[in-house]
Amino acid sequence: MSTRYPNRRSALFALGALPLLASCSGSETERTAGNPRYATIDQSGAIAHGPVAGRLPRTPTIDEIRQRGYLRQSGSLTNPGFALENVKTGAVTGFDAGIAQLLAKYLLGKPEVDTVTGGSDTREAMLGNHSVDVAIGTYTIKENRARLVNFAGPYYVAHSGVLVAADNRDIRRLSDLDGRRVAVQPGAAEESLRKEVPHAIPVLFEQSSQNASAVRQGRVVAWSANTALLLGKSVIDKELRMTDIAFGSSPFGIGTPKDDPAFKSVVVEFLHRIMADGTWRKLWECTVGVLTPGPVPHPPRVGSVPGS
Amino acid sequence: MFGSYGEDLLAGFGETVLVTVTAFPIAFVIGIVLAVFRISPVRPLRIAGRLYVDVVRNSPLLLIVVLLIFGLPDAGLLLPLFWCFVLGLGGYFGAYVCETVCSGIRIVDRGQIEAARAIGLPFRRVLTDVLLPQALRAMVQPLGTILINTALGSALGAAVGISELTLETRSFNLDTAQPVLAFLTAACGYLAINLLVSLGVRLLERKARVLR
Numbered sequence: 162m163s164t165r166y167p168n169r170r171s172a173l174f175a176l177g178a179l180p181l182l183a184s185c186s187g188s189e190t191e192r193t194a195g196n197p198r199y200a201t202i203d204q205s206g207a208i209a210h211g212p213v214a215g216r217l218p219r220t221p222t223i224d225e226i227r228q229r230g231y232l233r234q235s236g237s238l239t240n241p242g243f244a245l246e247n248v249k250t251g252a253v254t255g256f257d258a259g260i261a262q263l264l265a266k267y268l269l270g271k272p273e274v275d276t277v278t279g280g281s282d283t284r285e286a287m288l289g290n291h292s293v294d295v296a297i298g299t300y301t302i303k304e305n306r307a308r309l310v311n312f313a314g315p316y317y318v319a320h321s322g323v324l325v326a327a328d329n330r331d332i333r334r335l336s337d338l339d340g341r342r343v344a345v346q347p348g349a350a351e352e353s354l355r356k357e358v359p360h361a362i363p364v365l366f367e368q369s370s371q372n373a374s375a376v377r378q379g380r381v382v383a384w385s386a387n388t389a390l391l392l393g394k395s396v397i398d399k400e401l402r403m404t405d406i407a408f409g410s411s412p413f414g415i416g417t418p419k420d421d422p423a424f425k426s427v428v429v430e431f432l433h434r435i436m437a438d439g440t441w442r443k444l445w446e447c448t449v450g451v452l453t454p455g456p457v458p459h460p461p462r463v464g465s466v467p468g469s
Numbered sequence: 470m471f472g473s474y475g476e477d478l479l480a481g482f483g484e485t486v487l488v489t490v491t492a493f494p495i496a497f498v499i500g501i502v503l504a505v506f507r508i509s510p511v512r513p514l515r516i517a518g519r520l521y522v523d524v525v526r527n528s529p530l531l532l533i534v535v536l537l538i539f540g541l542p543d544a545g546l547l548l549p550l551f552w553c554f555v556l557g558l559g560g561y562f563g564a565y566v567c568e569t570v571c572s573g574i575r576i577v578d579r580g581q582i583e584a585a586r587a588i589g590l591p592f593r594r595v596l597t598d599v600l601l602p603q604a605l606r607a608m609v610q611p612l613g614t615i616l617i618n619t620a621l622g623s624a625l626g627a628a629v630g631i632s633e634l635t636l637e638t639r640s641f642n643l644d645t646a647q648p649v650l651a652f653l654t655a656a657c658g659y660l661a662i663n664l665l666v667s668l669g670v671r672l673l674e675r676k677a678r679v680l681r
Contacts, residue, residue, distance in 0.1 A: 378542035
């Protein structure tokens, strides 16, 4: 203490700033540890069920992963239901996190994953220069991107929903969003909104908790994101209400380096395996299924969308 | 090369300029007021000035902006997003302006202030006629640096829903998957703003020197 603060007065000023910092980190813990629904998401059962590949072909990417001893992927750590890091335990839970761990287990025999959180700006660049082996994390398969990366998938198809304040009765159908401010997170949800509701005014906040606050405080009329995430929020927050509106479909794929097509075939084979042996179903049940009611959907057909 | 995105990118550039030219005057005014607090003969004002600078300057800019955007509405004040952000930027860089002004004032010889007092000038006149005209001249260069930092700091708006250059660049990249082209374009935008600022500062400095 004495080395960092040269005198007692500055130490006092530093103490004064603490409440500011505390009020910020508070939302972080609330989102993970203090949130009962998200806390029950645990995909370890599905990972234990996951297959391990027999003999694998040698490709540059697989050689590198084996040499390193773990899978390095680009993804998120703050996306409830898909990939959310528990700040207390360090465990990453959710559907996308599970797919990454299953792929690591398939390739290496152990689910060791290192996640690089570059956001949606850098995925193509990081795959291109081999900073990461794969990109798994609400990565929508698009033909524009397929010029730069090889997509294995889709392994999940997300639909966008609309969340409003509990007392809001104005938003009944998609066209009601025209000309109004709608909160979205950058990435898949943003693309879907821009494409399907071009007359809405998107307001971009990075954290899901910020989007929820913006709706609660009336800064925006609605928040659009994938239905699993919104359902999870509306269950724990009585000030927010899920509407029946659903639109768009975002096929999520696993991005792999463009210059290693043999590796893509291995990942495609991996997806076929986990979809056929029931691992995919188990993973869905203990991640997205915790947030979404209803029966387990059929897994999408791999290679069924343009760009995959 | 940019297709239909050129218009969005240009609008983003305009927003960045708008945020910068709105936030900097706010920072300037806050900084001057704080500096006057810091050198004023009234002890509570000195303490308030010191407290503001130490708390604000030692907090990350993003934290301050997020507190203004999501904290103020909970206190019952819902300002438009743009003004929350501009106030955050202005308040933050105001602390830096204050430090710059204070060090500018320190270069004015103590004897001049004593002489001003001796001929009976009140504190206000000491400030406006003796201290600030000399201090401001020495501050042109560091203030230019703060202006540049304000322009660069405005990129944080992308994280909190301000449709400025960085956010439009990210949307462009999201759709076209051309990260290198996208971010090089953004970099050129910021470079253009900041080269212009540097040029302005140089001209202003030359002018100030002639006046001396």
